[in-house]
Amino acid sequence: MLLLGLLAAWLWRDQRRARAARLGAGFSLGVAAYVLCAFPGFAAWPMALRAPLLAASAGNAVLFWLFASALFDDEFRSRRGHALLWALPAAGGALNCTGVLARQAEILVGHGITLVTLGFALAALAQTLSSWRADLVERRRWLRGFIVGAGGVYTLVTMLGRLPGSGAGGGPPGTGLADALLLSAIVGVVVWRLGGVGATPLLPLDEPAAAVDAPPPAAPFEARAADTPVAATATPPDPQEDRLLATLQRVMHDERLYRQPGLTIGALANRLAVPEYRLRRLVNQRLGQRNFNSWLNGYRIADVRAALADPAQAEVPVLTLAMDAGFTSLGPFNRAFKAETGTTPTEYRRLSPQEQSAPGRLGLADG
Known part of the structure; x- marks a missing residue:
């Protein structure tokens, strides 16, 4: 968890000109919140601590999707609607720990968050795959392969384990912390690769420069x-x-x-x-x-x-x-x-x- 916090701080400090880095920092913090939520005895923590952590954990799949979009699509732009997409599952996660919902409603909200998580995780994987062939940044192509492989396996295993369970968490007892630690390792590798040294910047900046190989309209086919x-x-x-x-x-x-x-x-x-x-x-x-x-x-x-x-x-x-x-x-x-x-x-x-x-x-x- 501490490592995820440090990685998020590093991304924000050294790479904050890139939208993908800011989203990656938020995603890392969301995974850290997920790790805390999986700790034994978390249910006994004060509600003032549990509510924001559950909110960050529940909305993190949306951040994963936004992070993949910003990292692999150089023309990606943030929109106000993206914040709403994150807020809906986050609000459900926070609401489920307040005790104001009936038990059956808590179960339904928990399953809804699980389905939203699965949907956005699959959307992130689809985004990662969609423009793989056209990607010219070799280090970023490697990262696509890792996210598709590791992220796909993690998503399928954890979601299949959760869907049959009951309540907001679901799944067999004792698996939550192992899932969280595995996800932390995956995110650690991704962030580490984002910081690798290379001739070509891996993260697209918020305002990418104009294309350097675009032919001028007056004489579009001359050597330039x-x-x-x-x-x-x-x-x-x-x-x-x-x-x-x-x-x-x-x-x-x-x-x-x-x-x-x-x-x-x-x-x-x-x-x-x-x-x-x-x-x-x-x-x-x-x-x-x-x-x-x-x-x-x-x-x-x-x-x-x-x-x-x-x-x-x-x-x-x-x-x-x-x-x-x-x-x-x-x-x-x-x-x-x-x-x-x-x-x-x-x-x-x-x-x-x-x-x-x-x-x-x-x-x-x-x-």
Whole structure:
């Protein structure tokens, strides 16, 4: 428990610019509360102590889901509704220790908290898996595997043990503390890995920098300074990697391979005749990208922006331009375009050429 508190303090002190770190600190404290709730004799503690600990323990599955979302989705943003999602099971956990509910109501609330815990734990695992293939940060990919493996096994074992039980806790006697200690060990490994030293920051910051490999709309397929390494290192240049980077630039800028619908990093690696891990490392470390799909969409959106600014294509429907650029449906394209430019494609088309390229207004024009 003390270790979890120290880990939470470390995350808050050294990594607080990252939303995932703040949520991770809260999650660590929630697990510490869960450990305390599992201590023998906890039921005899004063209610003023038990209520906040049970609240933190009951709402911690929501924090786990938010933590996984913030850690593995670079575009994640906190919303006010997230606090409400945490407050509902937390209130149930605190209410169950007050003695104001009938015994049957306590049992129902306890089972409800268990089901909520299971649901959010599975949602966190689904979030962890959803963009695994497109993740370019190698250390973060390792963390996904650990969370899916260890977290999945823990969730299934503990939830299956709790559901048949009675009361708010349920499960065979004596298993609560063992579950809590196992969860503490899992969280300790996760937080330890978050603090590992690496060339690429593991935690996305609250305000991520603009994409460094996004082609400008006026000349979207020319070689750019952004295609050079994002930071100088002591490692001497690798001629083989330089050749791979030049080939990647050619197929993306000249052949416009990004226009291929459903292009995956595996398909691109096959096209370049290199192992997938080498391509991930190149795009991550040389181009500063964290997610393959976001990097790919930067090319596609720049393609559409150039077409929208072209008077000769003024009558071409936006959907046609999006499909030609490689998008497979209008909804995801509109969301990606709005996120990159701050405006819808239709509104963008109405802007003057000066407004379309104004620095500070449209994401791809910056830098």
